[in-house]
Amino acid sequence: MTLKIVFQKPSQHKTLCLGVYEEHHFPLPTQTWDKNLNGFIKDSLKSSKFAGKLNQFLPLFTSKDQQIILIGLGKKTDQNERQWQLIGSSLLNALTASPNGEGAVEIHSLKDQDDAQVNANLALGALLKSWRFEKYFTKKLPEELFSIKKITFCTSTPDASEKVFKPLSQLAEGVFLTRTVVTEPANVMTPESLAKIAESLKKEGIKVDILGEKELKKLGLNALLGVGQGSNKESKLAVMRWEGGPKKEAPIAFIGKGVTFDSGGISIKPATNMEDMKYDMSGAGVVIGLMKNLALRKAKVNVVGVAGLVENMPSGSAQRPGDVVTSMSGQTIEVINTDAEGRLVLADALWYTQEKFKPKLMVDLATLTGAIIICLGNERAGLFTPDEGLRNKLSKAGEKVGELLWPFPLDDAYDKEINSDIADMKNSVTGRGAGSITAAKFLQRFTNNIPWAHLDIAGVSWTQKELPLCAKGATAFGVRLLDRFIADNYESK
Numbered sequence: 001m002t003l004k005i006v007f008q009k010p011s012q013h014k015t016l017c018l019g020v021y022e023e024h025h026f027p028l029p030t031q032t033w034d035k036n037l038n039g040f041i042k043d044s045l046k047s048s049k050f051a052g053k054l055n056q057f058l059p060l061f062t063s064k065d066q067q068i069i070l071i072g073l074g075k076k077t078d079q080n081e082r083q084w085q086l087i088g089s090s091l092l093n094a095l096t097a098s099p100n101g102e103g104a105v106e107i108h109s110l111k112d113q114d115d116a117q118v119n120a121n122l123a124l125g126a127l128l129k130s131w132r133f134e135k136y137f138t139k140k141l142p143e144e145l146f147s148i149k150k151i152t153f154c155t156s157t158p159d160a161s162e163k164v165f166k167p168l169s170q171l172a173e174g175v176f177l178t179r180t181v182v183t184e185p186a187n188v189m190t191p192e193s194l195a196k197i198a199e200s201l202k203k204e205g206i207k208v209d210i211l212g213e214k215e216l217k218k219l220g221l222n223a224l225l226g227v228g229q230g231s232n233k234e235s236k237l238a239v240m241r242w243e244g245g246p247k248k249e250a251p252i253a254f255i256g257k258g259v260t261f262d263s264g265g266i267s268i269k270p271a272t273n274m275e276d277m278k279y280d281m282s283g284a285g286v287v288i289g290l291m292k293n294l295a296l297r298k299a300k301v302n303v304v305g306v307a308g309l310v311e312n313m314p315s316g317s318a319q320r321p322g323d324v325v326t327s328m329s330g331q332t333i334e335v336i337n338t339d340a341e342g343r344l345v346l347a348d349a350l351w352y353t354q355e356k357f358k359p360k361l362m363v364d365l366a367t368l369t370g371a372i373i374i375c376l377g378n379e380r381a382g383l384f385t386p387d388e389g390l391r392n393k394l395s396k397a398g399e400k401v402g403e404l405l406w407p408f409p410l411d412d413a414y415d416k417e418i419n420s421d422i423a424d425m426k427n428s429v430t431g432r433g434a435g436s437i438t439a440a441k442f443l444q445r446f447t448n449n450i451p452w453a454h455l456d457i458a459g460v461s462w463t464q465k466e467l468p469l470c471a472k473g474a475t476a477f478g479v480r481l482l483d484r485f486i487a488d489n490y491e492s493k
Contacts, residue, residue, distance in 0.1 A: 003130040004150040005123045005165065007158040013104035014066060017091055019073045020045075022052040027073070028109040029154075037062055041070070054086055055468075057094035069094045071107070079113055081121045082402050088125025089468050092148055101149040108155045116160035119153045123161075124168040126151055128469040131176055133183045167297045171483055174293025175476040178285040182461065182474035186261035186278040191228070191236045191309035194260060194281065198238035198288050198307065204295035211237040221348040223327040227341040228310035230265055230318025237349065238284070239356075240291045240305040244298060245492055251302035252490055253359035254482065255349045257342045257366035258284025258309040265312045265338030266320055279474060280342070282461035283365035284309060286478035293483055300492040306353045308345040312338070324423050328352055329446055334420040337428035342368045343442045344427060350446045361390060361451040363485075364443065365478050366458075371435030373459040380404040381460050381477065384440035385453035394453055397485035402469070403477050405455070408437055415441045 010029070018030040024045055026034065034041040040062060050058040056072035071094055073079075073087060087107070095103040107122060108115045130148065155161050181189055181197055195210045202208050213234050216225055221237065228235035238258075241251070262280040263269060269277065284307035291305040319325075323335045325344070329351045333344065346364055353362060372382045381398075383405040385391050391407055398405045417438050420426040425445060429438045440454045460477040463470060470476075 003127055003148065005127060005169070006150065006152045007119060007155055007161040007165070008152060009156065009158060010106055010154040013152065013154075014100070015069065015095065015098045015103040016066065017069045017071050017094060017103060017105040017107070019087075019107040020050070020052040020070050021073045021076050024052060025076065027107065029106040033068070033106075041068070045070075054083075055090050057090060059094075067098075069103075073107070076111070079110060081117065082400065084118055084121035085125030085128070085402075086468050088122035089129035091122070091126050091151065092129050095148050095151070098148065101147050102152070103148065104152040104154055106154040115155055115157045116164045119155045119157075119161040120164035120168055123151070123153055123165050124172060125469060127169065127172050128175060129471070131179060132471055133180065133473060170296035171293050171480060173296060174289040174483070175479045177292050178289030178476035178479050179474040181288065182279045182282050182285045182476070184278070186311070189260050189278065189281065190233045191258070191260055191311060192234060194258060194284065194288075194307070194309050195236040195238050198240055201240060201288070201292055201295065204292060205242070206291055206295050207241040207243070209239040211239065219352065220326070220328045221352060222325045223333055223344040224308050224310060224348040226319045226323070226325045226335070227259070227265075227312050227344050230315040231311035231313040233260070233311045236309040237352065238288075238307040238309060240288070242291055242294050242299065242301075242303045244294070244300050245302040249302050250360040251304045251357055252486065253304045253306065253353045253357060253362045254287045254290060255346060255353055255362060255364040256283035256285070256287035256305070256307045257281070257345055257364070257368065258307045259342060259345065260309065260311050262312045262339070262341065263314060265341060266314050266318050267337045267339040268314055269339060276462065279462050280367050281309070282367050282457060282474070285474075286365050286457070286476065286482070289476055289479045290482050293479060294486070299486065301486055301490050303486070304353065304357050304359060306349050308349040310341075310345055312341045327446070328355075331425065331445065332423040334423040334426040336426045340428040340439070342366050343439050346443055347446045350443065350452075351448075354448055354450050359450065362447065363394070363453045363455065363482070365455045367461050368456045369436045369439050369458055371432070372456040375436060376406055376459055378459045378463065380406040382436050382456035383407045383453065384410055384437070384456070386410050386444070387451045387453065390451055390453050393489050394455075394481070394485055397488060398481045401480040401484050403460075403481040408440070410437065410440060410444065414438055418442050
């Protein structure tokens with residue numbers, strides 16, 4: 001079910017949400033309604049614990065059989081697009097009491113704020129929070145979870161709000177595509193089916209090439225192919241190009257790890273929670289969702305998205321610990337642990353990208369290490385780059401959209417840890433120290449001095465609890481961050 005968003009002039013509604021700041025300060029619409037109701041709202045607040053904080057709401061029934069729901073706006077000084085999105089997400093919880101699955105919102109004329117921006121971001125927050133994956137339920141779901149079908153935002157600037165909301169709704173489409181492919185089970189989302197989803201972006205104007213195993217072998221992507229050789233699913237490389245900028249301008253490249261299921265291979269994982277390894281393709285999912293978003297909003301920039309798609313399974317043909325493979329770069333890799341497979345996929349994907357497209361910069365995304373979760377939990381993704389300017393741009397974009405990053409060192413001393421006794425390098429180090437950093441140092445050997453950043457999203461791609469803008473499950477962390485990163489720094493004006 002898709003939540004319907006409508007913008008219109010203020011009018012009467014059976015269920016209406018009004019805003020209240022902390023310390024019971026009323027914005028103009030709430031003042032007007034309180035006056036029309038002879039002080040009913042102020043009187044009701046005197047006997048409640050509602051304080052106007054974020055995520056608070058208070059249902060009230062007027063004598064006219066109209067339901068008014070007060071929504072906490074937080075502090076007056078905290079008003080920004082991120083805050084409005086959080087307020088928008090809280091509207092869904094507040095409106096579950098709506099008897100007809102519809103509700104209206106009248107939060108506008110906020111001091112020093114643009115009404116169109118406020119309403120559009122309120123709507124985006126509600127839309128992002130509304131997404132649910134319902135495909136495999138055979139019985140009707142509880143009504144209280146999915147009862148809101150339509151929200152009307154009452155504003156004096158409906159046309160302007162609609163205009164601002166359009167690219168935000170397109171951003172949501174990219175987010176939803178990523179959440180969908182990451183949530184699908186591994187028997188459905190194979191390398192082949194994920195490649196087909198990438199191919200479906202052709203209808204949006206994206207140029208797509210899918211390379212199969214014969215082509216990859218000919219090109220020398222043996223590190224990537226080694227990961228998938230134990231599976232009966234053919235490995236793929238999906239290459240997507242959006243050409244919205246000047247013709248001769250070098251593209252920005254995003255590279256995603258797409259391990260559609262990671263059993264660990266011969267170095268097999270413990271059985272507990274192994275089902276979660278269907279989302280080990282989250283990096284590829286983010287790249288695909290980002291590419292869709294850029295095409296929908298006709299972004300004025302040249303972007304290449306590359307996704308290495310493999311399944312890591314144990315079998316008689318699987319890669320073994322101790323094997324040595326020659327990567328596309330010509331560098332040799334001793335495979336110490338077949339469960340350190342993502343970096344092998346990315347090594348070849350990074351090299352292919354720079355050889356083929358000569359990008360101005362590369363950003364890779366991967367659920368790469370469990371060590372990053374030990375470091376950061378589920379609050380931030382790890383950011384690894386030797387480029388200070390790139391680090392700052394990515395961090396600022398993350399702060400604006402609420403997808404937070406934390407920078408890690410890439411000192412040369414860590415590089416020595418991945419030297420092998422029989423090859424150029426090994427794919428895993430002995431011991432548990434600095435696992436995320438040494439994995440990033442491994443990737444750095446395949447960047448050839450092109451400006452590059454690595455985002456380790458292992459802890460933020462999936463959530464076991466409800467988040468402000470996301471239900472339990474796939475988060476699509478990275479789509480909004482990278483869209484903002486591009487919009488703020490690289491689009492033609």
